[in-house]
Amino acid sequence: MPIQVILDCDPGTDDALAVLLALASPELNVLAVTVAGGNVGLTHTLRNARALVSLTGRDTPVYAGADRPLLGAFVSETGVHGQDGIGGVVLPEGAPPAPGLAADVIRRILRDSVEPVTLIGIGPATNLALALTTEPALAERVAQIVLMSGAWAEGNVTPAAEFNAWSDPEALAVLLACGRPVVFATLELTAQALVTQAVIAGWRGLGAGRCLQAACDIQATVPASRRLGGAGAPLHDPCAVAWLIQPELFTARPCSARVDLGPGPGRGRTLIDRWNRTGDKLNAVVLETLDAPGFFDLIGGRLALLP
Ligand code: RIB
Ligand code: CA
Numbered sequence: 001m002p003i004q005v006i007l008d009c010d011p012g013t014d015d016a017l018a019v020l021l022a023l024a025s026p027e028l029n030v031l032a033v034t035v036a037g038g039n040v041g042l043t044h045t046l047r048n049a050r051a052l053v054s055l056t057g058r059d060t061p062v063y064a065g066a067d068r069p070l071l072g073a074f075v076s077e078t079g080v081h082g083q084d085g086i087g088g089v090v091l092p093e094g095a096p097p098a099p100g101l102a103a104d105v106i107r108r109i110l111r112d113s114v115e116p117v118t119l120i121g122i123g124p125a126t127n128l129a130l131a132l133t134t135e136p137a138l139a140e141r142v143a144q145i146v147l148m149s150g151a152w153a154e155g156n157v158t159p160a161a162e163f164n165a166w167s168d169p170e171a172l173a174v175l176l177a178c179g180r181p182v183v184f185a186t187l188e189l190t191a192q193a194l195v196t197q198a199v200i201a202g203w204r205g206l207g208a209g210r211c212l213q214a215a216c217d218i219q220a221t222v223p224a225s226r227r228l229g230g231a232g233a234p235l236h237d238p239c240a241v242a243w244l245i246q247p248e249l250f251t252a253r254p255c256s257a258r259v260d261l262g263p264g265p266g267r268g269r270t271l272i273d274r275w276n277r278t279g280d281k282l283n284a285v286v287l288e289t290l291d292a293p294g295f296f297d298l299i300g301g302r303l304a305l306l307p
Contacts, residue, residue: 002029003118003143003244006106008065009237010038010123011048013081016218017299018122018148018237019049020211023056024302027245031109031117033062034102038123038167039077040085042067045123048085050094055211057307062094065102065127069168077163080222087221091214103130107138116143118244121175122237124164125149129171132178139178147175148240150257150270151187152286156227158265162187166268169259176257182284184257184272185239189250192290193239194232195219203300211306215299235299242295243287249298251289256280 005028009015022030035042035049042064050062068074082088098105106127110117119142121128132139148164149172155161165172175182197220204216222233243250253274260269272286 002027004029004031004113004115005118005120005244006032006034006109007120008034008036008102008123008127009049010036010045011052012039012045012085012123012237013087013218013222014235014237015039015122016048016052016086017215017235018241019052020056020215020303020306021238021299022241023053023058023060024306025245030060032105033060034065034106034127035062036065036102036123036126037067037074038164039081040083041074041076044085046097050097051091052094054094055091055214061098063100063102063105064097066130069124069126070129070170075167077157082221086218089214089217089221102127103134106131107135110138110141113141116141118143119145120240121145121147121149122240124167125171125175126168129168129174133174136178139180142180144181144183145175146183146240146243148185148190148237150184150272152270152272152274153188154227155269156187158268160260160266161268162270165259165270169261169268172259173261176259176283182257183243184284184286185243186270186272186286189287189290190234190236190239191228192292193235193295194228195222195235196232199296203303206300207304209304209307212303215303238299239287239290242298246294246298249291249294250287252285252287254282255284255286256282257284
């Protein structure tokens, strides 16, 4: 039986490949794609999500969500994703967004689902947090929460913090306190998924479908990471989706995690205790290693199945 999931995102170049991977994989039943402002503003992220879902030919509903964090101001990341969020790659206009706000739809799906639902968060966690704070009892309907978020060492938006956690740390704190297991694909994991031009060329050779070619076009616009010595572009968000599809590509460790909510330079830092030094409750799992060749094969093979 496929895993019932809600995919919350902020497309976003890496979100784009994550959305396509999720929709291409029979292991997952994507009940809804919900969208937040993040990499770029909600106007762009929503348009990108609609276009990506329609490109697959699927009728998965796409819902608009929060255009700002729970507290503080919205800040984008156009340096990596371009002004439009997908590197300037032009996709056909997608189907209109489904009626309803993301947080309300997440609650409705959780309330009505016959089986527990997995929440995948690959952008600021605002929509997921709004759903679970307005109806906390629905946490019992959540199978697990899988996030691309955080870092146990250096951040990528500040020295201390990873972008998704930093964009809405209060939202991440809500998820960590909701009582359901949170699985982290952190920057240390995604640094093992360095996409090079050779990887993209390998994907291009797998088929001529519009989705695979669009994914390659989008990924080709992403600059190599100077934080990682220019060796390639870390493919963040598909790691969270791949964990659910092929967990054997990963190793994982139970841990405790909290997030810095202070106003200072450490704001948004995730304090991930892998060695139980704090004695805190083990409220999370951190993905530690990735079989990168297997990961890239999974992405190419699945996207080649799409139209
Ligand atoms: O830090 C990487 C994360 O922030 C990814 O989800 C990327 O899409 C951005 O949202
Ligand atoms: Ca993202």
